[in-house]
């Protein structure tokens with residue numbers, strides 16, 4: 001990508017506006033949740049959460065960019081995206097950018113390796129979504145894998161997903177392979193209220209509170225929570241604040257939570273699908289990468305409240321070295337990694353965590369801890385990496401030749417798994433599994449070189465300390481083949497285990513920090529992207545504070561990288577706040593109905609009475625068997641008034657709701 005070799009003074013006819021914009025400054029990370037959006041003299045443009053073509057403007061180069069260098073520590077998607085934004089929006093010559101990566105391959109958590117003989121391995125699959133605005137911005141410019149230029153990864157992705165909608169016909173299983181009803185969320189009124197309370201709660205009131213502290217035990221046994229925890233990998237002891245942020249971020253997807261119709265998936269594994277094309281583009285531009293290089297610490301100079309990285313201390317195959325960093329050079333550091341210290345196993349090998357597996361010894365954590373020792377602006381890494389049992393789970397990748405397992409897979413899939421189209425359509429969970437095991441088979445082939453008769457299949461479980469129902473051992477103590485046995489038991493295939501085992505190769509990945517980003521946290525535990533006073537350092541990745549975004553997504557890592565680049569370079573362009581689906585009344589009404597098990601919610605009768613037959617009729621949600629012409633049918637309003645009357649007369653739930661509303665009102669009025 002050719003960068004114009006220009007500075008602002010080269011545009012005399014725009015100079016006045018360029019100078020005005022410069023002195024006015026642009027808030028790089030506006031927070032749409034803190035103020036009422038309106039138009040007026042006091043509002044800057046564009047609105048905080050504007051998305052779409054208008055925000056795709058190309059900013060002008062900042063002064064002296066050709067003479068600045070960037071060091072990017074970690075080549076996961078956050079690091080790779082930082083390089084992308086430096087080149088595209090910062091106009092930095094690619095040759096000025098250097099990655100320092102501890103491994104011998106880029107991609108970090110985005111992996112995909114192996115072959116049909118030894119077995120393929122992916123530590124995870126990627127459930128994705130159309131409003132990954134920053135992620136899709138990157139991949140709308142990266143040349144496609146299989147289509148010729150000018151087509152992009154996004155173009156290719158759209159062809160596959162638009163033609164082949166994702167859905168699941170067997171989201172939940174029980175009793176050795178029987179499909180369990182997953183049509184509704186199974187939430188009682190009281191449990192719905194618990195969710196509403198969480199949505200209404202202020203973020204700052206949820207420090208260090210866990211999911212199980214917030215919700216009742218009954219809630220934790222609902223379909224809703226089973227969908228939720230298995231799809232996003234939440235544990236009961238994780239942060240309820242993260243759960244809240246997910247609800248806001250993905251509210252527009254609530255009605256696809258059960259059958260996974262809200263999701264999109266890549267054609268191949270995430271390494272071939274995203275890392276390979278992005279890295280080829282970056283290399284084509286001229287970036288440098290130093291593999292096998294562990295960064296141990298950053299030396300900083302402080303001037304008053306300011307802090308500037310002056311040197312990077314690292315260790316490589318040739319020993320220790322110190323890289324000097326100029327005052328105007330930039331450093332991007334990936335603090336922490338969810339896949340650090342992954343232990344691997346196979347058919348006959350149990351994965352072994354590092355012998356001295358004191359929490360947080362890996363290089364990503366160590367670097368973050370060293371920074372945190374220098375100043376509290378870098379947060380408290382131990383809150384995330386300090387509880388290995390709380391943040392571990394395991395996945396197993398199966399490389400399968402035809403066997404009874406493939407026959408069962410066909411039965412549970414929405415298309416023939418060998419057809420290239422969606423197979424299971426996301427994970428399928430065994431609800432009565434002591435490990436809480438799930439499996440998925442994405443579109444095949446999952447690897448570009450995969451033979452036609454091979455299917456790649458992925459299994460994971462959440463509960464690591466419970467003995468299995470068949471193998472009677474906790475999952476981390478099992479070989480890959482023992483995991484296959486446990487799965488066959490839950491699929492009703494235990495009598496055919498020998499046949500399945502002979503046709504299946506396994507590769508195991510035990511990840512001690514896979515959900516570290518969900519551990520309970522409080523204000524100040526994570527650094528801001530550009531911590532206060534830092535002049536040339538940005539923290540990127542999953543363990544970084546942003547206004548409203550969630551963690552454990554590709555999108556959030558890319559967002560942090562973009563914020564870092566714009567902030568450090570002083571680019572006059574905003575990174576929009578999260579997708580504003582939560583403010584869309586249609587989505588809100590739909591989500592409310594979904595959470596109410598698809599039945600009309602309280603007040604829907606009144607809404608129908610007001611809006612039925614008007615232009616806005618279409619915002620009203622329909623029940624599963626309802627037709628639009630039934631919307632203005634009389635009856636629901638009267639029924640709901642009667643239901644309300646009954647509730648007022650003798651229902652505890654409403655009393656509680658009333659007390660709670662009273663409490664909120666008192667709080668608002670400043671009363672204790």
Ligand SMILES: Cc1cc2nc3c(=O)[nH]c(=O)nc-3n(C[C@H](O)[C@H](O)[C@H](O)COP(=O)(O)OP(=O)(O)OC[C@H]3O[C@@H](n4cnc5c(N)ncnc54)[C@H](O)[C@@H]3O)c2cc1C
Nearest residue numbers: 074076077078102108109124126127295337364541553554
């Ligand atoms: C099993 C699994 C399933 C997932 N599922 C989904 C999903 O369904 N949908 C979704 O959107 N997202 C999903 N994710 C999350 C997403 O993949 C991650 O959030 C994202 O890839 C993290 O990227 P990152 O660049 O922030 O960090 P990482 O990918 O962890 O990269 C960190 C990099 O830094 C390097 N590094 C660390 N310390 C040092 C050091 N001191 N010196 C030099 N190099 C260092 C590491 O080697 C690594 O390359 C999943 C992740 C996993 C692991």
